[in-house]
Amino acid sequence: MFAALTGAGLSAAAGLNAYIPFLLVALLARFTDVVNLPAGFEWVESTWAIVIGAVLLMGEVVVDKIPALDSVNDALGTVVRPASGAVVFAATAAAADLDSSAWMTDHPWVGLIGGAIVAGIFHTGKAAARPVANAGTAGFAAPVLSTAEDAAAVTLSLAAVFAPVLALVLLLLVAWMLWRAWRSVVRMRERRADRRRAAGVV
Numbered sequence: 001m002f003a004a005l006t007g008a009g010l011s012a013a014a015g016l017n018a019y020i021p022f023l024l025v026a027l028l029a030r031f032t033d034v035v036n037l038p039a040g041f042e043w044v045e046s047t048w049a050i051v052i053g054a055v056l057l058m059g060e061v062v063v064d065k066i067p068a069l070d071s072v073n074d075a076l077g078t079v080v081r082p083a084s085g086a087v088v089f090a091a092t093a094a095a096a097d098l099d100s101s102a103w104m105t106d107h108p109w110v111g112l113i114g115g116a117i118v119a120g121i122f123h124t125g126k127a128a129a130r131p132v133a134n135a136g137t138a139g140f141a142a143p144v145l146s147t148a149e150d151a152a153a154v155t156l157s158l159a160a161v162f163a164p165v166l167a168l169v170l171l172l173l174v175a176w177m178l179w180r181a182w183r184s185v186v187r188m189r190e191r192r193a194d195r196r197r198a199a200g201v202v
Contacts, residue, residue, distance in 0.1 A: 009160025009167030015122025067139030085119020
């Protein structure tokens with residue numbers, strides 16, 4: 001159970017920022033005994049994977065806070081974030097010292113699919129809300145939301161590794177916040193449509 005919670009928490013974080021959970025897992029596996037990656041995932045802790053992940057993280061941290069560019073970044077994230085979620089879920093659900101699951105070790109495809117789905121759901125909520133929030137605040141929402149998402153990704157990732165039950169609580173909280181954001185987006189669109197109809201604009 002804890003293995004699944006760890007994987008779900010990390011993949012949810014990947015839906016918000018693809019590189020934070022990936023780098024956390026990579027660095028813990030490389031420099032500590034907290035994470036011992038299963039066979040087939042050793043590349044995650046390689047020097048080249050860590051360097052590339054760090055460079056991409058720095059780029060995302062900057063670009064995601066710039067209105068309009070954040071939407072481009074989210075479009076690219078449609079592929080990158082589920083892929084990252086798939087890797088971290090499958091790698092950690094079967095990792096030794098993280099309540100490793102022998103079943104997950106024998107069926108890594110389950111973790112890959114599960115991680116991609118979880119990350120995809122969280123990514124979709126983030127990507128759908130951002131353009132409308134930017135439009136409604138003249139772009140001022142971008143850096144605030146991006147910083148909050150990065151903080152949530154860090155918190156979720158750490159909790160997933162060190163306190164999986166807490167990660168479940170945080171995962172549900174973040175999911176609820178994304179749902180509330182989505183409802184706000186829907187209501188904002190409905191109000192705009194009502195105003196256009198009232199003005200006689202189709």
